[in-house]
Amino acid sequence: MPRIIRRPAAKRDLVEHFVFIGETSGVEAAHRFLESANATLEELSRMPEMGALRRFPNPKFADVRMWRVKDFEKHLIFYRPVKDGILLLRVVHASRDIESLFRS
Secondary structure, three states: OOEEEEOHHHHHHHHHHHHHHHHHHOHHHHHHHHHHHHHHHHHHHHOHHHOEEOOOOOHHHOOOEEEEEOOEEEEEEEEEEEOOEEEEEEEEEOOOOHHHHOOO
């Protein structure tokens, strides 16, 4: 069974998106977001090479990949492939300054 390791920042991201979507679009939409995010993460854990390799200036992020949350395409998943799954780093909205999140 593939595994998904969630970093604390990624857990916070998911909660913040859930709350924001709930406040702006309703609780049903927020639950759909979490369901879609979890389904997308499960798919990535089975096929970790599926995401696009991102190029960040800091070489310690050379192996970071990105994929969109299904049905919430402006929400981006950043992760690393690991043995038997993925390490979830962040889940961010596409409007964010993504480069700044991966500087240090």
